[in-house]
Amino acid sequence: MSALDWLVLSGTLAVIVGYGVWKTRGIRSAAAYLRGGEDGRWYTVGLSIMATQASAITFLSTPGQGFDDGLGFVQFYFGVPIAMVVLSATILPIYYRTRVLTAYEYLEQRFDLKTRQLTALIFLVQRGLGTGISIYAPAIILSVVLGWSSLVTTIAIGLLVIAYTVSGGTRAVNQTQQLQMAVMLGGMALAFVVVARQLPDSVSFQDALGVAGALGKLNAVDYSVKLNTRYTFWSGITGGTFVALAYFGTDQSQVQRYLSGESLGQARLGLLMNGLLKVPMQLLILLVGVLVFVFFQFNPSPVFFNGPALDAARGSAAVGAQVREVEARYAAATARKTQVVTAWLDARRAGAGADEAARKAALLEVDAEQQALRKDARKLVQQADPSANPKDADYVFLRFVMERFPAGLVGLLLAVILCAAMSATASALSALGATTMVDFYKRSVNPAVDDAKALRATRWFTAAWGLVAIGFAVVASRLDNLIQAVNILGSLFYGPMLGVFMVGFFLTRVRGTAVFWATLVAQALVLAAFAVSDIGFLWFNVIGCAAVVVVALGLQAVLPNAPPSSPAAA
Amino acid sequence: MDADAEGRPPFFRTWRGAYAAVLAWLLLTVVALTWLSRAFR
Numbered sequence: 361m362s363a364l365d366w367l368v369l370s371g372t373l374a375v376i377v378g379y380g381v382w383k384t385r386g387i388r389s390a391a392a393y394l395r396g397g398e399d400g401r402w403y404t405v406g407l408s409i410m411a412t413q414a415s416a417i418t419f420l421s422t423p424g425q426g427f428d429d430g431l432g433f434v435q436f437y438f439g440v441p442i443a444m445v446v447l448s449a450t451i452l453p454i455y456y457r458t459r460v461l462t463a464y465e466y467l468e469q470r471f472d473l474k475t476r477q478l479t480a481l482i483f484l485v486q487r488g489l490g491t492g493i494s495i496y497a498p499a500i501i502l503s504v505v506l507g508w509s510s511l512v513t514t515i516a517i518g519l520l521v522i523a524y525t526v527s528g529g530t531r532a533v534n535q536t537q538q539l540q541m542a543v544m545l546g547g548m549a550l551a552f553v554v555v556a557r558q559l560p561d562s563v564s565f566q567d568a569l570g571v572a573g574a575l576g577k578l579n580a581v582d583y584s585v586k587l588n589t590r591y592t593f594w595s596g597i598t599g600g601t602f603v604a605l606a607y608f609g610t611d612q613s614q615v616q617r618y619l620s621g622e623s624l625g626q627a628r629l630g631l632l633m634n635g636l637l638k639v640p641m642q643l644l645i646l647l648v649g650v651l652v653f654v655f656f657q658f659n660p661s662p663v664f665f666n667g668p669a670l671d672a673a674r675g676s677a678a679v680g681a682q683v684r685e686v687e688a689r690y691a692a693a694t695a696r697k698t699q700v701v702t703a704w705l706d707a708r709r710a711g712a713g714a715d716e717a718a719r720k721a722a723l724l725e726v727d728a729e730q731q732a733l734r735k736d737a738r739k740l741v742q743q744a745d746p747s748a749n750p751k752d753a754d755y756v757f758l759r760f761v762m763e764r765f766p767a768g769l770v771g772l773l774l775a776v777i778l779c780a781a782m783s784a785t786a787s788a789l790s791a792l793g794a795t796t797m798v799d800f801y802k803r804s805v806n807p808a809v810d811d812a813k814a815l816r817a818t819r820w821f822t823a824a825w826g827l828v829a830i831g832f833a834v835v836a837s838r839l840d841n842l843i844q845a846v847n848i849l850g851s852l853f854y855g856p857m858l859g860v861f862m863v864g865f866f867l868t869r870v871r872g873t874a875v876f877w878a879t880l881v882a883q884a885l886v887l888a889a890f891a892v893s894d895i896g897f898l899w900f901n902v903i904g905c906a907a908v909v910v911v912a913l914g915l916q917a918v919l920p921n922a923p924p925s926s927p928a929a930a
Numbered sequence: 931m932d933a934d935a936e937g938r939p940p941f942f943r944t945w946r947g948a949y950a951a952v953l954a955w956l957l958l959t960v961v962a963l964t965w966l967s968r969a970f971r
Contacts, residue, residue, distance in 0.1 A: 434963065441956040445949040573970025580963035593960070628948075629939060635952045639959050 361506070361762075361770055368771030372543060373778060377524050380536035384528025390814035394461050394794050396530035396620030404534050405630025408617045408787075409608070410637065411537035414544060416498030416781035417754075422642065424753030426649020430577035434646055435591045436898070437639045439600030443608055444635030446601075448628040450865060451609050456624040461798045462791075463615040463861070470864040472872030473803070478879060479860055480799035483612055484792060486853050488825060491788040492832025495521075498781045499833065502774070504668055505758050514833045517781050522826035525786045526819050530620050530794075533786045540779035547776035548645055550769065551761070555651040558764055560658050567705055568654045574704070574720055575657075575727050577650045580643075590896045599898025602905055603851075606858035608634075612791035652760050656694075657701050663690040663737040665752040665759050670737070673744035683740050690733045697726040785829065793822030851897050852890055855904020856882040862905060863912050874915035875908070882907035 361369075387393050400408070425433045460466045464483065468476035495518050496510075503510035524532045559568055572578050582592045589595070608614045608631070621627030663686060664670040673683045704719035738750045761773045797818040802809055809817065856879050863870050863878075886904040889895065895903075939948040 431963070431966075438956065438960065441952050445952055449945070449949060569966075569970050578966055578970045580967050581960060625939065628945065632939075632948060632952050636955055639956070643963075 361774075362767040364767045365771030365774070368768050369775050369778075372772070372775040373520070373782075376536050376539045376543070376779065376782075377520055379539060380524040380532040381527050383535045384524075384532040387529060387531065388815070390797075390811050390818055391461070392531070393529035393815055393818055394616075394798065396534050396616075398620060399622050400534055400620040400626060400630070401622060402626045402629030402633060404538055405618050405621045405627055406633030406637075407541040408534045408537040408620075409614060409630055409634045410641070411541040411544070411780075411783035412613055412617055412787035413607075413638075413784070414541070414780050415494050415784035416777045417494075419544070419548070419645065419777050419780050420498060420758060421754050422645040423649030423652060423757035424751075424755070426577070426646035427653045427756045428649075428753045430572070430650060431580035431643065431646050432582060432591045434580055434639060434643050435582070435593055435596035436600050436603075437642050438593070438596035439598070439602070439604045440638040441635035442597070442601045443604030444631045446605060447609050448631050451861070452618065452624060452627055452631070454865060455615070455619060456627070461619070462612050462795050463610050464612070464795065464799050467860065467864060468803075471875055475860065475872050475876045475879070476799060477804075478876060479610075479857060480795050482853055482857060483795060487611070487613060487788050487792055488828055489832060491785055491792070491825070491829040492836055494784045494788065495781060495829055496833035496836045498777055502758075502777070504666065504755065505762055511834060515830060517778065517785070518826060518830035518833065521782045521785045521789065522823055525789045525793075525826070526823045529818070529822075530616055530790055533783075533790045534617065534620055536786065537783045540783040543772075543779050544776050545641070547772050548641075548648065551765075551773060552644060552648050552651070554765055554769060555648055555655065555760070558655055559651070562702075563654075563658065563705070568651060570705065570708060571654050571657055571701055572650045574723060575653075577653055587899065588894050588896060590898070595896055595898045599896070599901055602858060602901035603854060603898060606854035606901060606905070610854075610857050610861050612795050613787040616791050616794060617787065649757060652756060655760075658698050660691065660694055663687050663734055664741055665755040666741070666749060667755075667759070669741050669745065669748040669752075672748070673737075673741045676744040679740045679744050683737065683744075686733055686736050686740065690730065690737070693726055693730050693733065697723070697730065700726055789822050789826050789829065792825040793818050796821040796825070852886050852900055852904070853883070855886055855901040855906075856908050857904075858901065859905040859908025859912075863909055867909070867913065870912045870916045871919070874919055875912045877915055878908045878912035881911045 422433065455463070455466065458466055458469055460469070462480070464476045464480040467479055495514055499513035499517060500510045502508065502513050506513075524536060528535070556565060556568070563571075569578065582589070583594070584592055585594055586592060618627040618630055621630060662670065664673075670683070674680055674687075676683075700719065700723045704716065704723050707716040707719050738752070741748050742750050758773075758777070761770055765773065797814065801817060801821070802814060859882055860875055860879050863875050882904050885907050886900050889903060890897075890900060939945055942948045942951065
C-alpha cells in the first residue's frame with residue numbers, strides 16, 4: 361500500500377471516531393446513553409439502520425458472490441421493503457407508545473418476566489458470539505491480503521469500536537454511522553466506476569452485461585419453486601420477509617437504532633428509507649462483483665484467489681505438482697476464453713445469428729472447463745491444508761482492489777471495509793450493553809440503582825461485551841467449525857423470536873406461560889428440522905415463527921386462563 | 931421536508947401512501963431485474 365493509501369485510511373477512520381466522540385461528549389443520563397437523546401432525524405435513523413446491517417462481510421463476500429453466482433443473491437433482500445412497511449405500520453407505534461428501552465422490555469409488559477428474559481438471553485448469546493465473528497471475519501481476510509497479523513487487526517478494530525461506543529452510547533453509534541455509511545456508499549459507487557473503466561476499450565458497458573448474461577451472471581430473479589434452492593423469488597419474498605421482520609423488529613441492535621428517532625414519524629421514515637435503498641445498494645455491490653468477473657474474461661486470473669493458501673498448496677510435497685498442472689491448464693483455458701469471448705462479441709455486434717450461437721456454445725464450453733479447474737484447485741488447496749478457507753470468492757474483490765485500484769482508492773476501499781466492521785460491531789455492543797443493563801441488571805439485580813450508577817454500569821457492560829467479542833474473535837481463528845455453527849444457529853433463532861413478538865402484537869388472548877413454552881418447543885422443532893432436512897435456511901424463519909404461533913394458541917386453549925397481563929397489546 | 935409534525939409523511943398525504951410507494955418501488959425493481967435476467971442471456 362502506498363503512503364497516500366495509509367493517509368486516506370487512517371485519516372478516514374480518525375475523523376469518524378473523533379467525530380463520534382466529540383459529538384457525544386457530556387452525556388449525563390443513562391436514558392440519553394441508551395436511547396441516544398431521542399432526537400434522531402429520519403436520515404440519521406435510516407443511515408444508522410443500514411450501517412448496522414452492512415457488516416464488513418457485505419463488502420467482502422457480496423462482490424465475491426456476484427463474481428461466483430451472479431445477481432441471484434439480491435432476491436434475499438426482496439423481503440426488506442415489505443418488512444419495513446409492516447414494521448412501520450404495526451410494531452413501531454407499539455414500541456413508541458410503551459416507551460420501552462429494549463424490545464424485550466415490551467415482552468414483560470405484554471407477557472411476563474420469564475418470557476422477557478428468555479428472549480433477551482437468546483439475543484445476548486446469539487449477538488454476543490455473532491459480534492466476535494463480525495470482528496474476526498474481516499480481520500482474517502485483511503490479514504491475508506495485507507500480510508498483517510490477524511491478532512493485530514482484530515484487537516485494533518475491537519478497541520477502536522469500544523472506545524467510541526463506550527464513550528457516547530447509542531448517540532455515538534448513530535452519529536458515526538452517518539459518516540461510515542457515506543464512506544461505504546461513496547466508496548462502492550467509486551469502485552463500480554473504477555472496475556467498469558478497467559474493462560478493455562473495445563468492450564462497452566452493454567457488451568459487459570452481454571458477457572455476464574451469456575455466462576449466467578445476470579439471473580437476478582428465479583421464479584422456480586424449489587425448497588432446497590437457497591435464493592429464489594419465493595424464498596426471498598416469504599423467508600426474506602420473515603428474516604427482515606425478525607431482524608429489524610426484534611433484534612435490539614436494530615430496535616435501538618429507530619428508538620433513537622425524534623418521533624414515531626422520523627423513525628418510520630428511517631425504516632422506509634432503508635426499504636427504498638437496501639435492494640439497489642445490494643444490487644450495486646453484486647454488480648461490482650459481476651464486472652470483476654467480466655474483467656477476468658479479458659485478463660489472466662488466478663485459479664484460486666486466496667494467494668497465501670494457493671502458494672502453500674503449490675509448495676506442498678503431496679499436491680504441489682497437481683496444483684501447478686491445474687494452474688497451467690487454467691491459464692491456457694483463460695487465454696482461449698479471451699479469444700472466444702471476443703469472437704462471440706464480434707458476431708453478436710454483427711448480428712450473425714448462427715455464428716453467434718456457435719461461438720456462444722464454445723464460450724460456455726470453456727467456461728465449464730474453467731469452473732471444473734477452479735473446483736479441482738479448491739480441493740487441492742484443502743488437501744494441502746484442511747484448515748484453509750475453500751471459499752476463495754471472499755478474496756476476489758479485495759485482491760482486485762489491491763492489485764488494480766489507483767493509489768488513494770485502495771485506502772478508501774479498505775476504509776469502507778473497516779467502517780462496515782466498526783458500524784455493525786458498534787450497534788451490537790451498544791445493544792448488548794443496553795440489554796444486559798435494562799433486562800437483567802436493572803430489572804432483577806439492582807432495581808433501585810440511581811441514574812449516575814446506571815450510566816456507569818451500562819458503560820462497563822458495553823466495554824465487557826466488547827472484550828468478550830474480541831476474545832471470541834481471537835479464539836475463533838482456531839475454531840472454524842464453531843464459526844459456521846454460530847452463523848447457522850443465529851439464523852435458526854430468528855423464527856421463534858419473531859413468533860413471540862407476533863403473538864404479543866396480534867394474539868391478545870395468549871398469555872405468558874403459553875408463549876414461553878411455545879418458544880422452547882418451536883426452537884427445538886427448528887433445530888430438529890435443521891438436523892434432519894436440507895431445507896434452505898430462510899424457510900426456518902417461517903417454520904419457527906409459525907410453530908410459536910400454533911403451539912402458543914394450542915397451549916393457551918388448554919391452560920387455565922390467567923387475567924390479561926398487559927395494556928400494551930390493546 | 932418534515933411534515934411529520936402534523937403526523938404526515940413528506941410527499942404523501944397519508945402514511946398509507948408512503949407505504950404504497952415503497953411497495954411500488956419494490957415491484958418496479960423486481961420487474962426491472964426480471965427484464966435484466968431475460969434480456970441478457
